[in-house]
Amino acid sequence: MPSETPDFQAYRGTEPPVFQNEAELECAKILDYYGVPWLYEPRTFELEVDEDGRVLEAFAPDFYLPEQDLYLEITVMKQSLVTRKNRKLRKLKERYPDVNIKLFYKRDIERLGQRYGLKLAS
Amino acid sequence: MIGIGDGLKPVTDAVAQLGPAGGHVPHDERIGEVYLSAEEIATRVAELGAEIAADYEGREPLLVASLKASFVFLADLTRAIPILHHLDFVELAGYTSDETGGTPAIRFLKDLDVPLLGRDVVIVEDVVDTGLTLNYLVRNFTLRSPGSLAAVTLLDRPYRRLVDDLPVRYVGFTVPDEFFVGYGFDVDERHRNLPDLHVLRASG
Numbered sequence: 001m002p003s004e005t006p007d008f009q010a011y012r013g014t015e016p017p018v019f020q021n022e023a024e025l026e027c028a029k030i031l032d033y034y035g036v037p038w039l040y041e042p043r044t045f046e047l048e049v050d051e052d053g054r055v056l057e058a059f060a061p062d063f064y065l066p067e068q069d070l071y072l073e074i075t076v077m078k079q080s081l082v083t084r085k086n087r088k089l090r091k092l093k094e095r096y097p098d099v100n101i102k103l104f105y106k107r108d109i110e111r112l113g114q115r116y117g118l119k120l121a122s
Numbered sequence: 123m124i125g126i127g128d129g130l131k132p133v134t135d136a137v138a139q140l141g142p143a144g145g146h147v148p149h150d151e152r153i154g155e156v157y158l159s160a161e162e163i164a165t166r167v168a169e170l171g172a173e174i175a176a177d178y179e180g181r182e183p184l185l186v187a188s189l190k191a192s193f194v195f196l197a198d199l200t201r202a203i204p205i206l207h208h209l210d211f212v213e214l215a216g217y218t219s220d221e222t223g224g225t226p227a228i229r230f231l232k233d234l235d236v237p238l239l240g241r242d243v244v245i246v247e248d249v250v251d252t253g254l255t256l257n258y259l260v261r262n263f264t265l266r267s268p269g270s271l272a273a274v275t276l277l278d279r280p281y282r283r284l285v286d287d288l289p290v291r292y293v294g295f296t297v298p299d300e301f302f303v304g305y306g307f308d309v310d311e312r313h314r315n316l317p318d319l320h321v322l323r324a325s326g
Contacts, residue, residue: 033228034254068285
């Protein structure tokens, strides 16, 4: 878990976000840097429910960008190793076709770093 | 898997050479194979210049480049546009993640020298991927009431876009999800001067 949580300017949630890893924190900083309003894990989507209505599988994307109406899921895994996440995304798109969601890879953050001198803690 | 579309030149098919014919590439193991040769780039830039000239005939557009990586592209593009036009530059402050107690906000290190009111503005970008930078420029410039606002980019990764609805009217090349060096793109501020666009290899 990241050791610091800065005072975010573009965060639109009420409770302070608790990030799971450095990549999520860096993504939040990048969104803040560009002044793009964001929320952290604002909604959990039910992916599978049994006959009794019990939730068997759910998915809470990491970020939501209200101006873009876009959910973002951050992954620190290599792009070749994200099969499980992609399966969840596919399920979500099947069940909620109107929901826009994209995977934001570590490489995306690194690329922004290449352009703007961002140094990832790894 | 999020696809990258058809018609994309894969890195594996890139020209397996280092540097232009007869040219010299400094030894740096991070400089990979040529993805786009200087000749391929020149051909496409000439086409972009002709398109822009046709679209802006008689309107004397203002080309605004965002430093630094786009300076080589702009230098070639401006000479490929055979109509009257103006040039200006902006530079955005570098993002640093090690600041504490707050998060940095994007800002201009160098702003435009001229007002945009009523001008036909074409933003010149080296690459558009997430669209965050271009989105910031578009939002900022829109507040200055230009007559029109469009963008030209040498490289495009539309499949990485976080911000849609951007005025990217002219695209040089749609490229795969790789890092590049040369033709204005740097690695540790080096190798911007390479005439070809090379794939950047991961360092040790």
